[in-house]
Amino acid sequence: MKQRYIxxxxxxxxxxxxxxxxGAMPEQAQVVPARTVMDNNGGRVIFxxxxxxxxxxxxxxxxxxxxIGQERPVSCGSCHPKAFDETFRSEHFKAFSSEDxxxxxxxxxxxxxxxxxxxxxTGNIPLRADAFHAQCMDCHEENGGPYGAESCYQCHAR
Ligand code: HEC
Ligand code: HEC
Ligand code: HEC
Ligand code: HEC
Ligand code: HEC
Numbered sequence: 001m002k003q004r005y006i007x008x009x010x011x012x013x014x015x016x017x018x019x020x021x022x023g024a025m026p027e028q029a030q031v032v033p034a035r036t037v038m039d040n041n042g043g044r045v046i047f048x049x050x051x052x053x054x055x056x057x058x059x060x061x062x063x064x065x066x067x068i069g070q071e072r073p074v075s076c077g078s079c080h081p082k083a084f085d086e087t088f089r090s091e092h093f094k095a096f097s098s099e100d101x102x103x104x105x106x107x108x109x110x111x112x113x114x115x116x117x118x119x120x121x122t123g124n125i126p127l128r129a130d131a132f133h134a135q136c137m138d139c140h141e142e143n144g145g146p147y148g149a150e151s152c153y154q155c156h157a158r
């Protein structure tokens with residue numbers, strides 16, 4: 001009878017060991033991705049985060065222009081969603097842990113609801129794909145790397 005519980009004990013022990021190992025790792029190794037895979041309608045894009053940050057020698061802030069007083073950058077999609085739709089309205093603030101983040105788009109830190117006239121103008125906040133295309137390609141045009149009309153498949157998998 002008791003035998004049945006052994007595998008669970010083993011799994012719990014392994015998870016506990018992993019948690020300890022994770023806690024002992026340097027902060028950066030944990031939170032900064034080496035590569036990110038971006039799935040989308042244009043074909044998957046693999047972005048070598050570590051190579052861009054280390055080998056090409058850019059600062060975090062060259063790309064993460066989200067100076068919002070949080071310890072680590074948040075994903076671009078938290079502010080540049082696929083659409084400013086109902087899901088964005090009801091979910092977006094959960095991605096942030098600082099009030100400075102709200103002030104990136106709102107005039108004041110919003111309460112529960114927001115009057116129509118207090119809603120941010122989304123006209124100058126690029127949507128997700130536009131934000132990526134603009135940032136990736138602007139820098140490539142200046143510093144090397146794929147950009148322009150013929151460059152699509154240097155980033156997108158066919
Ligand atoms: C060349 C541009 C670039 C540089 C330089 C860069 N990053 Fe990023 N970083 C990105 C992109 C693009 C993503 C993917 C964001 C997404 O999927 O929305 C990302 C993702 C991240 C994430 C994961 C965010 C999440 O919650 O999904 C962290 C953390 C991060 N970067 C930290 C850093 C740190 C720290 C530095 C400096 C050592 C740095 N980055 C340098 C472009 C860059
Ligand atoms: C905390 C919110 C926030 C995060 C996170 C964020 N942005 Fe933005 N971004 C904005 C806002 C707001 C604007 C509108 C113009 C402005 O206020 O700077 C903007 C503007 C832009 C623009 C157009 C203007 C410019 O600066 O060139 C690009 C391109 C862009 N973001 C790309 C990105 C990318 C790529 C990431 C992730 C590496 C990212 N953003 C992360 C809020 C954010
Ligand atoms: C990237 C810009 C951006 C950031 C950062 C941001 N917001 Fe918003 N927020 C918006 C936009 C845009 C709307 C309005 C969407 C619409 O109705 O068109 C909105 C709407 C809201 C609403 C009204 C939701 C509803 O259903 O009526 C609340 C509440 C809110 N935000 C709270 C916050 C809080 C709290 C923070 C910080 C923790 C925050 N927001 C950060 C862009 C942002
Ligand atoms: C701040 C500048 C900067 C930004 C932003 C940037 N890159 Fe780059 N990228 C470079 C440089 C510099 C190179 C190297 C060019 C060379 O050596 O020929 C490069 C090379 C590349 C290459 C070809 C070599 C490789 O690493 O595979 C790809 C693919 C690439 N970048 C994808 C992206 C994507 C996707 C984004 C946006 C999410 C992005 N880059 C954003 C600067 C940038
Ligand atoms: C420097 C790398 C790079 C180049 C070059 C590039 N893209 Fe992209 N593209 C991206 C990234 C990154 C995304 C956003 C992925 C995501 O949403 O996670 C994207 C998104 C897209 C999307 C999805 C839009 C959506 O709303 O889902 C399409 C379609 C697209 N690109 C087409 C193209 C075409 C056509 C070209 C050539 C003219 C091109 N791309 C060149 C990196 C690139």
